[in-house]
Amino acid sequence: SAVISQKPSRDICQRGTSLTIQCQVDSQVTMMFWYRQQPGQSLTLIATANQGSEATYESGFVIDKFPISRPNLTFSTLTVSNMSPEDSSIYLCSVLLREPYEQYFGPGTRLTVT
Amino acid sequence: GQNIDQPTEMTATEGAIVQINCTYQTSGFNGLFWYQQHAGEAPTFLSYNVLDGLEEKGRFSSFLSRSKGYSYLLLKELQMKDSASYLCASMDSNYQLIWGAGTKLIIKP
Numbered sequence: 001s002a003v004i005s006q007k008p009s010r011d012i013c014q015r016g017t018s019l020t021i022q023c024q025v026d027s028q029v030t031m032m033f034w035y036r037q038q039p040g041q042s043l044t045l046i047a048t049a050n051q052g053s054e055a056t057y058e059s060g061f062v063i064d065k066f067p068i069s070r071p072n073l074t075f076s077t078l079t080v081s082n083m084s085p086e087d088s089s090i091y092l093c094s095v096l097l098r099e100p101y102e103q104y105f106g107p108g109t110r111l112t113v114t
Numbered sequence: 115g116q117n118i119d120q121p122t123e124m125t126a127t128e129g130a131i132v133q134i135n136c137t138y139q140t141s142g143f144n145g146l147f148w149y150q151q152h153a154g155e156a157p158t159f160l161s162y163n164v165l166d167g168l169e170e171k172g173r174f175s176s177f178l179s180r181s182k183g184y185s186y187l188l189l190k191e192l193q194m195k196d197s198a199s200y201l202c203a204s205m206d207s208n209y210q211l212i213w214g215a216g217t218k219l220i221i222k223p
Contacts, residue, residue, distance in 0.1 A: 031209060033211075041215070042201060042213045042214065042215045042216050043157070043201070043213050045210070045211070045213075048209075048210070092156055092157075096209060100162060101145055101147075101162045101164070101205070102159050102162060103147060103149075103159055103162075103211070104159055105156040105157050105158075105159075106156060107155070107156050108155075108156050
């Protein structure tokens with residue numbers, strides 16, 4: 001298993017500012033993902049952040065808006081840039097362990113943009 | 115294409131058994147996950163199936179049929195704390211997960 005922590009757990013930010021979310025894992029993992037989830041909806045993958053390679057973004061998400069760092073096998077950051085109220089959501093980091101495959105999520109960061 | 119379907123909502127009685135179905139169409143299928151998510155919390159990993167058949171973990175079991183593109187999560191001896199959303203997700207050969215919209219399970223006393 002893996003234990004994941006995220007900082008901050010929640011924040012209220014002003015339009016036009018940026019917020020960096022940190023994700024820390026208690027073990028070394030190669031595959032890490034960033035998701036967001038609107039209340040009552042399913043998960044939407046923002047990007048895959050594997051250590052040693054550039055992050056891969058899903059359709060509708062771009063690096064300028066959501067830059068990601070993955071400096072080592074236990075840590076990653078996601079920045080939400082130039083925020084607007086539409087960015088209000090819960091942001092979750094997740095890791096995929098292999099053999100057997102298990103995926104774990106951090107507790108999430110609840111972001112409100114005013 | 116990539117598609118995954120599960121019922122939006124189900125209701126069951128405390129102490130009973132409920133089966134939540136999930137159908138998928140995934141290119142390069144590489145397994146199916148089930149998660150439990152309580153309101154306001156992150157999803158919790160329940161199971162992963164890649165081979166056909168039933169895998170049991172306590173009160174929860176997960177079944178997969180690759181030929182039918184079908185899975186189910188079986189919850190036995192339902193407890194009130196099992197009220198939550200249950201998400202199925204299929205994984206493709208690139209380790210990308212395709213998520214269902216989730217099934218909200220309501221447990222009544």
